Each structure stands twice: as C-alpha cells, then as structure tokens.
Amino acid sequence: MIARGQIAASGTKPKRQRKRRQRSRRTDRAPGKPLVSATLAAACAIGAVLIVPGVVLASEVGVVGQLDGQWWRLATASFFADNLWYTAASVVAIALFGGLIEREHGPFVAGGCFAICAVGGMAAAAGLESIPLALGGNAAALGLLGAWVITPVLQTRRGEQPSVDLIGTAVCAAVLLLMPLAAVEASSTAGTTGLILGLLAGTILARR
Numbered sequence: 001m002i003a004r005g006q007i008a009a010s011g012t013k014p015k016r017q018r019k020r021r022q023r024s025r026r027t028d029r030a031p032g033k034p035l036v037s038a039t040l041a042a043a044c045a046i047g048a049v050l051i052v053p054g055v056v057l058a059s060e061v062g063v064v065g066q067l068d069g070q071w072w073r074l075a076t077a078s079f080f081a082d083n084l085w086y087t088a089a090s091v092v093a094i095a096l097f098g099g100l101i102e103r104e105h106g107p108f109v110a111g112g113c114f115a116i117c118a119v120g121g122m123a124a125a126a127g128l129e130s131i132p133l134a135l136g137g138n139a140a141a142l143g144l145l146g147a148w149v150i151t152p153v154l155q156t157r158r159g160e161q162p163s164v165d166l167i168g169t170a171v172c173a174a175v176l177l178l179m180p181l182a183a184v185e186a187s188s189t190a191g192t193t194g195l196i197l198g199l200l201a202g203t204i205l206a207r208r
Contacts, residue, residue, distance in 0.1 A: 036107040037098030037144075040114055041091045044137045047079035048087040051135075056080060062135035062185070063126045074126065078118040081136030086183035089175055090137030096172075097144040104151075105205060110144070117143020117197045121190035134187035139194030142176050145169065146198025150206045 050056045058064050062077040081087045094114070102110035121139025126132045149169055156166065173195070179186040 032103075034095075034099035034102035034107075034110065036111045037095055037102050037114075040098060040111070040140075041095035043079050044081075044087060044094060044140075045091050048081055048084060051080045051082050052084070058082065058135060058185070063122050063132045063187070063190075064135075065132060067126055067132075074119050074122045075115075077122045077135050078137045078140050081183065081185055083136070083183035083185065086136050086138070086179055086186050089179060090141045093141035093145060093172055093176060094137055097141070097148045100148050101144060101205075104148075105208075109205070113144055113147045113198065113201050114140050116201065117147075117194040120197045121187070121192075121194035124193035125187040125190040128189050129187065132187075133185060134190045135185040136183065138176050138179055138186050138191040141194075142173065142191050143194035143198030143201070145173055145176070146195045147202040147205065148198075149173075150199065150202030154206055 047056070047061075051058060051061070058080065061073060061080045063073055067073055081090070098110050098114060101113060118137070118140035121143065122134050125134035149166070152164055152166060152169075155161070177188070177191055177195070179191070180188045
C-alpha cells in the first residue's frame with residue numbers, strides 16, 4: 001500500500017526537471033540537419049557574390065537613403081553586403097547560432113527569429129538614421145545569437161554547467177557589434193536592434 005507522503009512527493013516534481021524533459025523532447029523532435037539556417041547563410045553569401053561585382057546594386061536591394069515606398073528592401077537588405085569580411089562573419093554566425101536554435105526549437109522558430117531580427121533591424125536603421133545606410137546580416141546574426149544565448153545564461157545563473165562556451169559567444173557578439181568600424185554598410189542601429197529583438201525572442205523561448 002502506497003503512503004500518502006509518497007503520492008504527494010511523486011506529484012510535486014520540480015519544475016526544473018519538467019522543463020528539462022520538455023526541452024529534451026523538443027530536441028528529439030527537431031530535425032537532425034539545420035537546413036533552414038544553412039539556406040539563409042548561403043543566401044547571404046550568394047548576395048555578396050552578386051553585389052561585389054555590381055551585378056546587383058546596393059541602392060536596389062539595401063537600405064540606402066530613404067525607402068521611398070520600396071518597403072521590400074527591408075527584407076532584402078540583410079542578404080547583400082559588399083564587404084567580404086563582414087559577410088563572412090555574418091554568414092558564420094547565422095549558420096552557427098541559427099543552427100543551434102533550429103536543432104533545439106525547429107526550423108520555423110529559427111526562420112522566424114531570422115526574419116523578425118533582420119527586418120526589425122533594417123526598419124530601425126531606416127527610421128532612426130538621418131541618412132540611412134544598412135546592408136548585410138549583422139542584425140539577423142546578432143538576433144540569432146541573442147535568441148540562443150538566453151538559455152545557457154539562465155543555466156549559469158541556476159548554478160548549472162552551460163552546454164557551450166559563453167566566452168566564445170561573447171567574442172562573436174563583440175565582433176559583430178564592432179563590425180560598423182570596418183564595414184560602412186554595417187549599421188550599428190540595425191545590429192543593436194536585431195540583438196534586442198533576439199534577446200526578447202530568447203526570453204520567450206526559454207519559458208517554453
């Protein structure tokens with residue numbers, strides 16, 4: 001015969017353990033290969049290949065000056081940049097952190113985070129800068145980094161061992177945030193806004 005105390009103890013399992021099991025089940029259901037993140041990163045790389053030789057003009061696809069009703073440039077701007085070092089840093093960050101999010105939460109979440117942070121960052125640059133100039137994937141890359149880093153930070157605060165190196169993540173964030181010093185088209189407004197949106201998204205994901 002089972003004692004009441006045993007029943008009560010078994011019915012009050014810590015929330016932390018339940019969240020771990022839920023996170024584990026989501027990981028098991030997530031696809032093995034981050035195809036969406038890889039595709040987005042590849043699109044950014046292809047955009048650089050097209051814009052550097054002048055096949056595509058920055059004024060046609062990026063936030064260069066006022067939009068003049070061409071709102072679709074907010075969506076295309078993240079895929080084009082003519083500084084190859086800037087492009088390489090953004091592509092690596094998108095593939096890495098987007099892939100981590102995709103494995104944990106699935107392709108729709110990863111793609112949604114990319115879109116919200118990319119478009120949100122470019123919209124901020126277009127609306128807040130006196131002479132808007134924003135191209136490249138820094139807003140999307142910083143957004144994906146921010147969305148992913150919340151969970152390991154919370155693990156550290158709880159006294160748990162994070163599954164990744166947070167110092168390396170901080171270095172990646174610093175490189176992307178300082179990229180406007182090396183690439184004129186990398187907007188600090190877009191990057192900062194993308195990071196803020198990503199941190200907000202990561203906070204929501206951590207509560208799932």
